[in-house]
Amino acid sequence: MPRRLNLANLLTLARLGLAPFVIRAILHGWHTEALALFALAAVTDVLDGAAARRLGLATRTGEYLDPVADKVLLSGVFLALAGARIVPWWFVAMVLGRDLYILLGAWLLISIAHRRKLPPSVWGKISTFFQIVTAVAWMANDVLGSPVVGALAVWVLWISAGLTLWSGLHYTWRGFLMAARIDGSGDGE
Secondary structure, eight states: OOGGGSHHHHHHHHHHHHHHHHHHHHHTTOHHHHHHHHHHHHHHHHHHHHHHHHSSOOOHHHHHHHHHHHHHHHHHHHHHHHHTTSSOHHHHHHHHHHHHHHHHHHHHHHHTTOOOOOOOOHHHHHHHHHHHHHHHHHHHHHHHOOHHHHHHHHHHHHHHHHHHHHHHHHHHHHHHHHHHHHHHHSSOO
């Protein structure tokens, strides 16, 4: 088996393959199935990272494929949740808008400043974690219909919105610092 088709990357591909099924379950109102499939996708995310780090299976393919699978799954889930009128559209617009904004910034750093390494920030990781918690909370609210879970889902949504906004600002700041370092040193790194 080619190195790029290792266990870690196959788990990432499985997560990517699960995305349409999670989305379909949300749109059809199969809330328990949606939550179970999303949980399975989350497990593949944990396992692919562990396999890449602990088994030495990290590849360049995985570096690109993993965030793509994460964004396809999370963006698709939020679009489906908004389409099913479970989460507000403004929140989905904020999450997707921030992601597009970050992609544009990364493209600028790559094309103008020739910066190749653009690691995720700690705030980006925290924001993504809370976006996942938000998706789970809203799907769990649909499954359980509990006022406590509903209140928790609202709180988590607002925390996630704040962290999404903050991480976008943080990525902007980091981008300016990276560009300044590159311009100041002239060496491209």
